[in-house]
Amino acid sequence: MNSSKKEVRKIKSCRICGSKELIDVINLGNQPTPNGFLKKKDLSKKEKKYPLAVSFCTNCSLMQLKYLVDPKIMFKNYLYIPSSSKTRLEHFRNLAETVRKLVKLDQNSLVIDIGSNDGSLLLCFKNLGTKILGIDPAENLVKVANLNGVETVKGYFNLNLSKKVRQKYKRAKAILATNVIAHIQNLHEVILGAEALMEDDAIFVMQFPYLLDLIEKNLFDTIYHEHLSYFSLKSLMYLAKDSKLEIFNIEKNDLDGGSIRVYWKKKINKKQKLNEKTIKSILDTEEKYGLYNKKTYSNFAKRVEKLKTDTLVRLKGLKRKKKNIVGYGAAAKANVLINYFGINNRTIDYMVDSTPYKQGLFTPGSHIPIYSEDRIYETKPDYVLIFAWNFSKEIIEKNKRYQKEGGKFILVEPNFQLI
Ligand SMILES: [Zn+2]
Numbered sequence: 001m002n003s004s005k006k007e008v009r010k011i012k013s014c015r016i017c018g019s020k021e022l023i024d025v026i027n028l029g030n031q032p033t034p035n036g037f038l039k040k041k042d043l044s045k046k047e048k049k050y051p052l053a054v055s056f057c058t059n060c061s062l063m064q065l066k067y068l069v070d071p072k073i074m075f076k077n078y079l080y081i082p083s084s085s086k087t088r089l090e091h092f093r094n095l096a097e098t099v100r101k102l103v104k105l106d107q108n109s110l111v112i113d114i115g116s117n118d119g120s121l122l123l124c125f126k127n128l129g130t131k132i133l134g135i136d137p138a139e140n141l142v143k144v145a146n147l148n149g150v151e152t153v154k155g156y157f158n159l160n161l162s163k164k165v166r167q168k169y170k171r172a173k174a175i176l177a178t179n180v181i182a183h184i185q186n187l188h189e190v191i192l193g194a195e196a197l198m199e200d201d202a203i204f205v206m207q208f209p210y211l212l213d214l215i216e217k218n219l220f221d222t223i224y225h226e227h228l229s230y231f232s233l234k235s236l237m238y239l240a241k242d243s244k245l246e247i248f249n250i251e252k253n254d255l256d257g258g259s260i261r262v263y264w265k266k267k268i269n270k271k272q273k274l275n276e277k278t279i280k281s282i283l284d285t286e287e288k289y290g291l292y293n294k295k296t297y298s299n300f301a302k303r304v305e306k307l308k309t310d311t312l313v314r315l316k317g318l319k320r321k322k323k324n325i326v327g328y329g330a331a332a333k334a335n336v337l338i339n340y341f342g343i344n345n346r347t348i349d350y351m352v353d354s355t356p357y358k359q360g361l362f363t364p365g366s367h368i369p370i371y372s373e374d375r376i377y378e379t380k381p382d383y384v385l386i387f388a389w390n391f392s393k394e395i396i397e398k399n400k401r402y403q404k405e406g407g408k409f410i411l412v413e414p415n416f417q418l419i
Pocket residue numbers: 014015016017018019057058059060061062
């Protein structure tokens with residue numbers, strides 16, 4: 001079943017700069033929303049599918065979804081909980097420590113997290129002794145966070161909400177937005193909202209997967225309906241252009257395949273040093289890599305198409321030899337890859353995932369059952385395909401026994417490989 005017109009809208013202009021000069025990058029076909037996991041009783045029902053394709057703005061170099069799905073559909077049952085992986089929690093602690101040093105947080109400082117989810121990041125700040133406040137639109141997550149002792153306001157972050165928060169609480173010394181900016185349609189409102197909520201010497205820290213890493217490492221499966229934008233630094237410089245905020249520093253890290261952390265401050269705030277050298281060097285690297293060049297994107301699409309062909313040939317080869325293959329990590333990106341490649345439950349026997357609420361459900365589109373990780377040791381499959389490539393090291397480390405007993409891991413990106 002395909003979506004009705006009302007539920008999907010084709011973009012006409014760039015979300016950041018308004019340019020109509022958008023070129024097609026890649027079309028990943030019609031897909032169910034990647035977090036739309038199914039219960040057994042729903043398997044016989046027809047799933048709704050929505051077009052998944054990205055365009056590139058030749059003016060500001062923002063890569064963005066070509067078709068937007070009504071957020072009500074995507075976030076109706078939003079249950080994403082940030083991975084409890086050591087890597088991510090460690091990262092959250094480091095982020096809290098970095099922010100504490102930068103703005104000299106004390107017990108009177110308020111730290112606000114946009115898209116605060118279950119409150120994991122804010123708990124790191126609570127441990128540092130600051131005041132904290134979460135903002136998140138998902139009712140179930142707001143409940144979880146409040147139970148965790150993280151006061152959380154339910155709502156989508158925009159100028160209106162930020163004014164309400166400012167009235168009820170106070171201005172923040174630090175505002176965070178990790179892995180959430182890509183979900184937001186009106187980015188100019190985010191900047192306005194942050195500015196309205198910031199103390200004059202406050203900072204606003206965004207973090208998200210970086211476009212250059214996505215292109216370079218063929219991470220096409222991070223493209224999905226929830227991620228409206230894929231940012232280069234250049235596109236963010238456009239976002240900053242007419243605002244009262246400015247970017248004063250950038251840091252890269254290897255979380256989620258390669259992310260950047262962007263530090264904003266009010267232009268009037270002279271306490272933070274403007275790191276022009278780093279900013280310029282990243283912009284230079286983007287240009288040198290060809291991130292502003294159409295050809296880079298058509299080459300990316302070709303590589304992804306080849307990756308699909310190569311992977312299917314290899315998987316078919318293994319199936320001909322009667323090998324069992326299971327998947328590790330029933331994340332949204334797994335479903336994008338599976339549905340784009342056209343893999344089904346005849347190729348992948350089952351998936352395992354550490355998130356308890358996913359266990360017992362089925363993957364959208366491909367209907368592969370999801371179990372806990374223990375099942376790998378019960379059924380001893382020949383191959384485990386790691387879909388959660390961002391935690392591949394951690395997964396392999398955790399499952400040395402599986403390898404010792406003769407099992408092999410498969411990684412698909414950036415190229416098909418056996419480990
Ligand atoms: Zn643009």
